[in-house]
Amino acid sequence: MAVCARLCGVGQAGGCRRRAPVEEEEEEEVRAAQEAPRSLLQLPPEILVEIFSCLPGTQLPLLALVCRKFRQILSTDTIWRRRCRTEYGVHENLRKMEVTGVSCREVYVKLLHQYRDILGLWQPDLGPYGGLLNVVVDGLFIIGWMYLPPHDPHVDEPMRLKPVFRIHLMEKKTATVECMYGPKGPHNGQIQMVKKDEFCTKCLQTDYHRMSGGRQEEFRTWLRDDLGRTLDDIFHEHMQELILMKFIYICQYDNCLTYRRIYHPPSRPDDLVKPGFFKGTYGSHGLEIVMLSFHGMTAKATKITGDPNVPAGQPTLEVDLTRPMRLPSIEQLRNFSELSRLVLDIRDLISREQRLAGGVEDAGSSSRAEPAQAPSLVASAEESAANGPDASENGEQQPQDLQQFVLPEEVMARNGEYPRSCRVCFYGTGLIAGHGFSSPERTPGLFILFDDNRFGFIWLELKSFSLYSRMTDKFQNSQPPAPEAFDEMLRAMQLWTT
Numbered sequence: 002m003a004v005c006a007r008l009c010g011v012g013q014a015g016g017c018r019r020r021a022p023v024e025e026e027e028e029e030e031v032r033a034a035q036e037a038p039r040s041l042l043q044l045p046p047e048i049l050v051e052i053f054s055c056l057p058g059t060q061l062p063l064l065a066l067v068c069r070k071f072r073q074i075l076s077t078d079t080i081w082r083r084r085c086r087t088e089y090g091v092h093e094n095l096r097k098m099e100v101t102g103v104s105c106r107e108v109y110v111k112l113l114h115q116y117r118d119i120l121g122l123w124q125p126d127l128g129p130y131g132g133l134l135n136v137v138v139d140g141l142f143i144i145g146w147m148y149l150p151p152h153d154p155h156v157d158e159p160m161r162l163k164p165v166f167r168i169h170l171m172e173k174k175t176a177t178v179e180c181m182y183g184p185k186g187p188h189n190g191q192i193q194m195v196k197k198d199e200f201c202t203k204c205l206q207t208d209y210h211r212m213s214g215g216r217q218e219e220f221r222t223w224l225r226d227d228l229g230r231t232l233d234d235i236f237h238e239h240m241q242e243l244i245l246m247k248f249i250y251i252c253q254y255d256n257c258l259t260y261r262r263i264y265h266p267p268s269r270p271d272d273l274v275k276p277g278f279f280k281g282t283y284g285s286h287g288l289e290i291v292m293l294s295f296h297g298m299t300a301k302a303t304k305i306t307g308d309p310n311v312p313a314g315q316p317t318l319e320v321d322l323t324r325p326m327r328l329p330s331i332e333q334l335r336n337f338s339e340l341s342r343l344v345l346d347i348r349d350l351i352s353r354e355q356r357l358a359g360g361v362e363d364a365g366s367s368s369r370a371e372p373a374q375a376p377s378l379v380a381s382a383e384e385s386a387a388n389g390p391d392a393s394e395n396g397e398q399q400p401q402d403l404q405q406f407v408l409p410e411e412v413m414a415r416n417g418e419y420p421r422s423c424r425v426c427f428y429g430t431g432l433i434a435g436h437g438f439s440s441p442e443r444t445p446g447l448f449i450l451f452d453d454n455r456f457g458f459i460w461l462e463l464k465s466f467s468l469y470s471r472m473t474d475k476f477q478n479s480q481p482p483a484p485e486a487f488d489e490m491l492r493a494m495q496l497w498t499t
C-alpha cells in the first residue's frame with residue numbers, strides 16, 4: 002500500500018484509482034463487448050446473408066417472422082441460390098433463370114421443397130412387370146426417368162433412360178407438371194402424393210400418346226423402343242403372346258400410374274461385393290433388373306422387373322454364403338452331369354443337416370449329430386476366404402486367386418459372351434413358378450461371382466445361365482433411413498405384385 006500511495010499521490014483513505022494491468026484488460030473486453038452489436042439485428046446485412054445461407058431452407062420462413070429487417074434480408078436471392086445448391090444439388094442456370102423473372106427463392110419453395118418427397122427411386126405399379134423410376138433434380142427441372150435395361154442380350158451396355166414426367170416453374174405462381182409419354186412431346190399432367198412413399202401420376206392429355214397408325218403402330222414403336230425387338234423377332238422366338246400381353250397390360254396405365262418408393266440396398270464393409278442394381282439375362286423374357294443385397298450369410302437378388310410367372314418384388318436368387326464351391330477342372334465343368342452332381346450333393350447335404358438339426362430339437366442333445374462331411378469339392382470357408390477379394394494384401398485381385406470358368410455344354414446362355422474366370426462360387430437357389438406365380442419353388446443352382454461388377458447363375462433344372470452386370474448409374478436420395486427400413490421394404494415388395 003505504501004507503494005501505491007507513492008504512485009498515486011493519495012493516501013490510503015482516498016482509495017487508489019490506479020488499477021492492476023489485469024483489470025485493465027478486463028475493461029477492454031467489456032468496452033469491446035459494449036461496442037459490438039448486442040443482437041444479430043446489429044450485424045451488417047452481408048454477414049447476415051452469410052449466416053442465413055448456412056441454415057436449412059425450411060428454417061428460413063420462421064426467421065422471416067422475426068422482424069422486417071430479417072424479412073428483407075431473406076429476400077436476397079444469394080441465400081436461396083445457395084440453399085438450392087446445397088440441399089438439392091442445383092448448380093446451373095440459376096442466374097440465367099433470374100432473367101426470366103423467377104427467383105431462386107421461388108425455385109426452392111415452389112419446386113424443390115414442394116416436390117422433395119418424390120425424389121429418389123420408385124417402382125411403378127405395373128403388376129408383375131414392375132420397373133425402376135429415378136426422380137432427380139436436373140438443372141431447373143425435376144425429372145422422372147424410367148430405367149430400361151439395354152437390349153437383350155447386351156447386359157454390359159448402359160441402361161436406357163426415358164423421361165416419363167417433368168416438373169418446372171413455367172411462371173412464378175406454381176410448378177407445372179408435364180407428362181412426357183408419347184411421340185408428341187410434353188403435355189399436361191398431374192402428380193399427387195397418395196401417402197408417404199407412394200405417389201401417382203396422371204396424364205391429362207392422353208391423345209398425345211396416340212400415334213397416327215393406331216394401336217398397331219404404337220405396339221411396333223413400343224416393341225422397338227422399349228424391348229429392342231421387331232415383330233419378326235418375336236414371331237421367331239414364339240414370344241408374341243407374352244409380349245403382346247405385356248403391351249396390353251401397360252396400356253391399362255395410359256392415364257394413371259402409381260409408384261412406390263424403393264431403397265438402394267445398404268452396404269457394409271464385409272460384403273462379398275458392393276450391393277446394388279444389376280441387369281441380367283433371363284431366358285426368353287429379355288433382360289431384367291435385379292437388386293443384390295446382403296443379409297448375414299445370405300445374398301439375395303430381388304426382381305425389380307418381373308414377368309407373369311415370377312413377378313417383380315420376388316427374391317429371384319438366394320445365395321448361401323456358407324456354401325462356397327470350388328469348381329472342378331474345365332473338362333469336368335463342361336460336363337453338365339458333373340456340375341449337376343456337385344450342386345445336388347450340396348443341396349442334399351443341406352437338407353440332411355436341416356433334418357438333423359430338427360432331430361436335435363425333437364430328441365434333445367443325446368442325438369446331436371456331427372455335421373455331415375462336405376463333398377471334397379466344397380471349399381472350406383477359410384479356403385474360400387483365401388480366394389476371395391480380401392485375400393490380397395493390397396486389395397488387388399491376383400490372377401492366381403481366380404478360378405477358370407466355362408459353361409457346361411448343355412447349358413443355354415442368351416449371350417455367348419461371359420467371363421472365363423471367376424473369383425468365387427456359392428451354392429444358391431433360384432425361384433421358378435407357373436403362370437400367375439402358381440406353385441413357386443426354389444430350384445438349386447450355382448452362383449458365380451466373376452468380378453466387382455458381374456455375377457452369374459446356372460439354373461440347374463432349366464439348364465440355363467443368367468449373366469448380371471452392374472448398373473453404374475448414380476442414385477441420389479435412395480438410401481434407406483435405417484437398415485430395418487430396407488428389410489421392411491423387401492417384405493412389402495413381395496406383396497405389391499401378388
Ligand SMILES: [Zn+2]
Nearest residue numbers: 180182204206
Ligand atoms: Zn401423357
